[in-house]
Amino acid sequence: MKTVWLDTIDSTNSEALRLLPELEGGTVLAARKQTAGRGQRGNTWFTEPGKNLTFSIVLKNLPLSAPEAIRLNYLTSVAVASFLEAKGVTADIKWPNDIYVRGRKICGMLLENTLGPDGKLLASVIGIGINVNQKEFPQLANATSLALCSGGEYGLEEALEDFLGIFDRLLPRLLSEELFAAYSERLYRKGVPARYHDLLTDREYQGVIEGVEPDGRLHIRNLDGGDCYYRFKEVSYLL
Numbered sequence: 001m002k003t004v005w006l007d008t009i010d011s012t013n014s015e016a017l018r019l020l021p022e023l024e025g026g027t028v029l030a031a032r033k034q035t036a037g038r039g040q041r042g043n044t045w046f047t048e049p050g051k052n053l054t055f056s057i058v059l060k061n062l063p064l065s066a067p068e069a070i071r072l073n074y075l076t077s078v079a080v081a082s083f084l085e086a087k088g089v090t091a092d093i094k095w096p097n098d099i100y101v102r103g104r105k106i107c108g109m110l111l112e113n114t115l116g117p118d119g120k121l122l123a124s125v126i127g128i129g130i131n132v133n134q135k136e137f138p139q140l141a142n143a144t145s146l147a148l149c150s151g152g153e154y155g156l157e158e159a160l161e162d163f164l165g166i167f168d169r170l171l172p173r174l175l176s177e178e179l180f181a182a183y184s185e186r187l188y189r190k191g192v193p194a195r196y197h198d199l200l201t202d203r204e205y206q207g208v209i210e211g212v213e214p215d216g217r218l219h220i221r222n223l224d225g226g227d228c229y230y231r232f233k234e235v236s237y238l239l
């Protein structure tokens with residue numbers, strides 16, 4: 001993989017998408033400061049400049065159909081969790097791809113794929129924000145960082161190389177059962193009764209996460225009876 005560090009950019013995902021035709025697969029764009037970092041659901045991803053990892057990995061020519069693109073979420077989530085574990089921090093994966101430590105978010109991802117006319121994945125831009133050295137999150141009650149969880153301070157360039165080494169080693173296992181198992185076993189709230197908001201019916205209920213289906217849907221058992229299966233944006237976790 002080839003990493004390019006940018007001092008300031010609006011968003012590494014936006015820059016990677018703009019440059020996509022000329023970027024080689026395996027290029028990583030990393031920013032010391034993002035001025036318009038993008039999150040899921042059109043949210044802004046704001047972190048203190050120079051303290052955290054904000055980067056996008058460009059992958060091309062992947063052996064994936066559109067429905068199999070979910071595998072990239074599994075891979076990236078497991079890679080981030082393994083990276084944190086290597087620093088002594090146990091992390092959970094909040095479906096589909098937020099990374100949590102002791103109930104607080106430490107990392108978010110924004111995967112943006114382009115498809116060819118045959119429905120195969122042409123390219124994927126995997127945007128990752130990992131909170132590393134930031135210790136205060138004034139506007140985010142539910143955020144944490146590697147420094148807060150481990151007490152350490154980390155060089156960002158070295159931390160990114162560590163992460164990319166793990167990601168690269170997992171890449172050949174993209175379609176493996178082993179990767180799916182590694183994702184499933186780290187699932188946040190798995191087996192624990194908790195409250196959920198079903199956005200399809202606008203109802204709240206007490207349920208237990210049973211696991212993730214191979215097609216990526218989250219399976220929650222409603223404790224009042226019945227099984228629910230959700231795609232992205234169809235359910236939210238309540239405190």
Ligand code: BTN
Pocket residue numbers: 010011012013014034036037038039040041043045053054055056098107108109110127128129
């Ligand atoms: C989320 O949890 O809402 C997703 C956050 C994704 C943030 C990363 S930071 C690097 C990359 N560039 C962006 O603009 N967003 C992603």
